[in-house]
Amino acid sequence: MSILLSNINKKFGxxxxxxxxxxxxxxxxxxxxxxxxxxxxxxxxxxxxxLEGADGGEVCLNGKDITAQHVxxxxxxxVFQHYALFRHMTVFDxxxxxxxxxxKKHRPDEATIAKKVHALLELxxxxxxxxxxxxxxxxxxxxxxxxxxxxxxEPSVLLLDEPFGxxxxxxxxxxxxxxxxxxxxxxxxxxxxxxxxxxxxEVASQVVVLNKGRIEQQxxxxxxxxxxVNAFVSKFIGQTNVFHVEKEDxxxxxHAGIVLDDPQGLIAHVRPHDIQIEKAQSAEQSPIILxxxxxxxxxxxxxxxxxxxQSNAIVYAQMPNEQFKNLNLSKGDHVLLQIKQAHWFN
Amino acid sequence: xxxxxTQTFTAQPTFRDPRWLRVSLILIAVSFIVxxxxxxxxxxxxxxxxxxxxxxxxxxxxxxxxxAIKLTLxxxxxxxxxxxxxxxxxxxxxxRFEFKGKSLLTTLIDLPFSVSPVISGLIFxxxxxxxxxxxxxxxxxxxxxxxxxxxxxxxxLFITFPxxxxxxxxLMQEMGSEEEEAALSLGASSWTTFFKITLPNIKWGxxxxxxxxxxxxxxxxGAVSVVSGHxxxxxxxxxxxxxxxxxxxxxxxxxxxASILAGLAIVTLILKSVLEWKQSQNRV
Numbered sequence: 001m002s003i004l005l006s007n008i009n010k011k012f013g014x015x016x017x018x019x020x021x022x023x024x025x026x027x028x029x030x031x032x033x034x035x036x037x038x039x040x041x042x043x044x045x046x047x048x049x050x051l052e053g054a055d056g057g058e059v060c061l062n063g064k065d066i067t068a069q070h071v072x073x074x075x076x077x078x079v080f081q082h083y084a085l086f087r088h089m090t091v092f093d094x095x096x097x098x099x100x101x102x103x104k105k106h107r108p109d110e111a112t113i114a115k116k117v118h119a120l121l122e123l124x125x126x127x128x129x130x131x132x133x134x135x136x137x138x139x140x141x142x143x144x145x146x147x148x149x150x151x152x153x154e155p156s157v158l159l160l161d162e163p164f165g166x167x168x169x170x171x172x173x174x175x176x177x178x179x180x181x182x183x184x185x186x187x188x189x190x191x192x193x194x195x196x197x198x199x200x201x202e203v204a205s206q207v208v209v210l211n212k213g214r215i216e217q218q219x220x221x222x223x224x225x226x227x228x229v230n231a232f233v234s235k236f237i238g239q240t241n242v243f244h245v246e247k248e249d250x251x252x253x254x255h256a257g258i259v260l261d262d263p264q265g266l267i268a269h270v271r272p273h274d275i276q277i278e279k280a281q282s283a284e285q286s287p288i289i290l291x292x293x294x295x296x297x298x299x300x301x302x303x304x305x306x307x308x309x310q311s312n313a314i315v316y317a318q319m320p321n322e323q324f325k326n327l328n329l330s331k332g333d334h335v336l337l338q339i340k341q342a343h344w345f346n
Numbered sequence: 347x348x349x350x351x352t353q354t355f356t357a358q359p360t361f362r363d364p365r366w367l368r369v370s371l372i373l374i375a376v377s378f379i380v381x382x383x384x385x386x387x388x389x390x391x392x393x394x395x396x397x398x399x400x401x402x403x404x405x406x407x408x409x410x411x412x413x414a415i416k417l418t419l420x421x422x423x424x425x426x427x428x429x430x431x432x433x434x435x436x437x438x439x440x441x442r443f444e445f446k447g448k449s450l451l452t453t454l455i456d457l458p459f460s461v462s463p464v465i466s467g468l469i470f471x472x473x474x475x476x477x478x479x480x481x482x483x484x485x486x487x488x489x490x491x492x493x494x495x496x497x498x499x500x501x502x503l504f505i506t507f508p509x510x511x512x513x514x515x516x517l518m519q520e521m522g523s524e525e526e527e528a529a530l531s532l533g534a535s536s537w538t539t540f541f542k543i544t545l546p547n548i549k550w551g552x553x554x555x556x557x558x559x560x561x562x563x564x565x566x567x568g569a570v571s572v573v574s575g576h577x578x579x580x581x582x583x584x585x586x587x588x589x590x591x592x593x594x595x596x597x598x599x600x601x602x603x604a605s606i607l608a609g610l611a612i613v614t615l616i617l618k619s620v621l622e623w624k625q626s627q628n629r630v
Contacts, residue, residue, distance in 0.1 A: 050531075051531070071530045071531055072530050072531070072533050073533075078528065080524050082524060084524035084528040086528070086529070087525070088547060097534070098532035098534075101529075101532065101534040101538050101542070146528075149532070150532070153532055153533055
């Protein structure tokens with residue numbers, strides 16, 4: 001179902017956690033609420049769920065105003081960062097909970113419940129653990145059980161609060177893709193909160209970037225990456241080099257062939273992979289040297305710096321492994337820069 | 347190349363206290379317990395049975411003793427459920443809500459522990475006694491609180507209200523509210539959430555608090571002594587009855603009653619260790 005938030009405000013004491021949030025989430029999307037810690041993303045998620053009350057504004061689900069509705073009547077599924085599995089219940093009872101607490105006339109009989117629970121456990125590929133207790137499971141298994149439990153009541157919306165935050169790196173990678181595939185299978189409108197931009201880009205069909213209680217930008221991942229609307233989004237999504245035109249940094253841009261007679265802003269943001277490198281024929285040709293480089297797997301990250309420069313500014317460039325081998329560069333070599341693309345901000 | 351390494355993981359006690367120190371510390375602790383707990387307990391029992399089973403039994407079946415036992419049971423039956431309820435409410439409010447004066451409330455819950463029981467009793471005399479604030483109104487409506495059962499119950503309520511709350515607050519803080527929120531989001535009502543999620547998680551701690559509350563309710567002397575008036579067969583609880591009998595040189599009756607309270611203490615201790623063990627099992 002579609003979600004519509006209008007003019008959501010929330011204060012904690014003097015601190016304004018959310019300011020005039022307007023957000024529309026179409027049906028069937030998998031949306032990431034992305035932002036640095038303390039930006040209000042979890043608060044927003046909890047307001048949608050009804051676990052927290054907003055000071056002002058409306059929450060609409062499929063056109064129906066649910067602002068005043070209690071969390072237990074909203075029909076949302078919520079997955080917590082630390083799983084929040086019922087520790088005194090088995091995996092089976094955890095998943096069955098939502099069905100068993102339904103009012104008598106809507107409650108399925110035990111046989112139906114059992115069938116449904118096993119089907120859900122198979123969906124998350126953990127049916128063989130049905131009689132275990134939560135503390136006998138690994139973090140990744142617990143989170144999948146928590147998801148199965150939330151799905152049991154067939155929620156119209158699935159909300160996930162940093163669902164992979166407490167997991168170790170390799171499990172997190174697997175679960176991300178698994179969640180994306182599960183969403184493609186189920187098509188339930190989902191919102192997940194994360195502070196990890198890579199995670200948001202990888203999993204979500206739409207990304208909402210939040211900062212200091214405001215929405216900075218909303219769009220599909222490639223849109224946000226290729227066309228950030230402001231300096232914050234540009235810096236937060238992926239790596240970027242920041243050049244201040246009015247400072248010494250302008251020399252970098254000149255060396256890189258950017259015409260500075262008519263700059264489009266005060267600050268230029270350049271992605272590392274938008275910097276092209278060539279080996280200089282002689283030291284006179286360019287004052288820029290390769291200071292160091294790191295192997296990142298498929299790509300190489302190069303640290304560039306200027307000789308005879310007061311500042312220790314380092315510019316990062318990135319290129320495919322193969323290309324780097326062909327350039328045959330070593331540390332201390334002079335290089336020529338070519339900036340292919342820059343984003344200008346004020 | 348293959349290098350075989352052997353590692354031993356036995357802890358090397360580098361900083362170990364000398365043997366004489368360990369032995370003497372243990373000896374001091376054990377002899378203290380024997381001297382101040384076991385010897386008095388044996389004394390109570392030997393005095394109670396000094397004139398044989400017959401005398402013990404007749405002392406216990408004497409009407410005044412029976413009425414003291416009854417009153418003690420009634421007091422506990424009223425105060426323990428009330429304070430369980432209060433403790434649950436207070437712990438819930440403190441651990442689940444944010445409100446002004448929360449830390450003050452937390453401190454006030456401990457008040458009965460820091461105030462002398464005699465003072466606690468006096469407060470009720472000052473409030474409900476003949477010369478007290480409500481004294482005239484009460485006597486005009488023919489309601490007796492001081493030197494009557496209601497006074498004893500009130501004083502005991504006051505003395506024992508921290509036990510359950512103090513046991514539950516740290517437990518519920520540690521537990522957090524995420525599981526409850528999860529239950530609510532799954533469509534459970536607040537009542538269902540309490541009975542199916544909160545209560546199972548705190549039940550051992552709750553029982554432990556109830557047990558301590560009960561032990562104190564049955565054993566309280568100071569505050570009850572001030573408000574009771576020591577009317578034999580009417581307002582004497584067991585602890586008061588023990589004192590009265592002792593002052594009248596009725597040693598068998600006094601120690602026989604004391605043996606009941608001592609027995610209660612032992613049962614409480616055993617249950618307490620069982621509950622502590624259960625709680626630690628639960629936490630693994």
